[in-house]
Amino acid sequence: MLTAAVSLLFCAACPAQNSVVKVGSSVIPEETARYVEVGELCAAKRDYKGAVTAFREAVKRSPDVPELHVNLAGVLIRTGDYAGVVEECNKAIALRPNDPMAWSGIGPAYQMLGQNAKAIAAYKKFIELAPKDPNRPRYEQAIKELEADLKSGKPQADSDPNNYLAEVTFDGVHCWSKSKMPLKVYIANGAGLAGYRPEFSEIMKKSFNEWAAASNGKVSIVFVPNKKDSDISCGWSNDRSKFVLSDEAGQSIQTTTDEGVLHADITIPCVPQDPAGDPITPEAMHGTCLHEIGHALGMHGHSLHPEDMMFASDVSFRKSAAALTKRDAATIQALYELKFVDSKPKAKAP
Numbered sequence: 001m002l003t004a005a006v007s008l009l010f011c012a013a014c015p016a017q018n019s020v021v022k023v024g025s026s027v028i029p030e031e032t033a034r035y036v037e038v039g040e041l042c043a044a045k046r047d048y049k050g051a052v053t054a055f056r057e058a059v060k061r062s063p064d065v066p067e068l069h070v071n072l073a074g075v076l077i078r079t080g081d082y083a084g085v086v087e088e089c090n091k092a093i094a095l096r097p098n099d100p101m102a103w104s105g106i107g108p109a110y111q112m113l114g115q116n117a118k119a120i121a122a123y124k125k126f127i128e129l130a131p132k133d134p135n136r137p138r139y140e141q142a143i144k145e146l147e148a149d150l151k152s153g154k155p156q157a158d159s160d161p162n163n164y165l166a167e168v169t170f171d172g173v174h175c176w177s178k179s180k181m182p183l184k185v186y187i188a189n190g191a192g193l194a195g196y197r198p199e200f201s202e203i204m205k206k207s208f209n210e211w212a213a214a215s216n217g218k219v220s221i222v223f224v225p226n227k228k229d230s231d232i233s234c235g236w237s238n239d240r241s242k243f244v245l246s247d248e249a250g251q252s253i254q255t256t257t258d259e260g261v262l263h264a265d266i267t268i269p270c271v272p273q274d275p276a277g278d279p280i281t282p283e284a285m286h287g288t289c290l291h292e293i294g295h296a297l298g299m300h301g302h303s304l305h306p307e308d309m310m311f312a313s314d315v316s317f318r319k320s321a322a323a324l325t326k327r328d329a330a331t332i333q334a335l336y337e338l339k340f341v342d343s344k345p346k347a348k349a350p
């Protein structure tokens, strides 16, 4: 899953804006258009993997149409393939150097890859090409923050091969204080909610215990029967429209003050993204629980490595059973060596 800021910055590249034979200012053969249509349908159903496949077919047939590369990039970012986004946007830029859409697409991908100087340059180029874009203030804010990070000498993303501490502390250090341990965790009973299965609560419980074990004693957990007594409260929902980002696998929101973390709320959907799709598998639920618990424990960003549980991607893209990696463990341990610093008081971690 992406951070809210990054995915919102990318909204300009919405594939649904194209018509059947005219894409942006380009005209494409009907055969290509059919793949574009399939890609758009997949993207509308949030089947980004399917959309990538269809848009790739379109690009293969009409490689000289910049809009098709931008469309492909727009769904690649949803699968966490940031290098792929850079590649496709660069192809679009080579074909049409002053296409603002390509520049607005490549910026967040550079940012996710920790290439901040390139991200700043891309955002500046976008503002130059589309000065009246309604999202301009967001791009300006992103530039300001990235420039401040560069100046402060803050570790850049992916600077340590053994952990991803730099990525999960991009807006401060949001670990819980030692005095709060053991953290009191409440898990709601979802009985009666369509799609909910009792095994989900067991998976959530197991996932908390796995993070506690991975933290090597730095995070401890006790389960409590009442929400009002909890530090972290976990609930279930079958209404994705209530999520900050409706296509997220789950949602975790920390409430913080200047002193430290006060509370965290985790909400996990118990219905699949595609209402007509297969029910959520235990493996996918396990991946979602581990990921959202990581956010609730203070990881506000994402790993750039697809095998880590804190990688920003839909869990349906994970090929293996969910399990914390050595890097997940090293990161939670390193995070809890640090002291709470909130540089963005109302940060949310979807």
Ligand SMILES: [Zn+2]
Pocket (backbone or CB within 6 Å): 001, 002, 291, 295, 302, 312, 349, 350
């Ligand atoms: Zn996430």
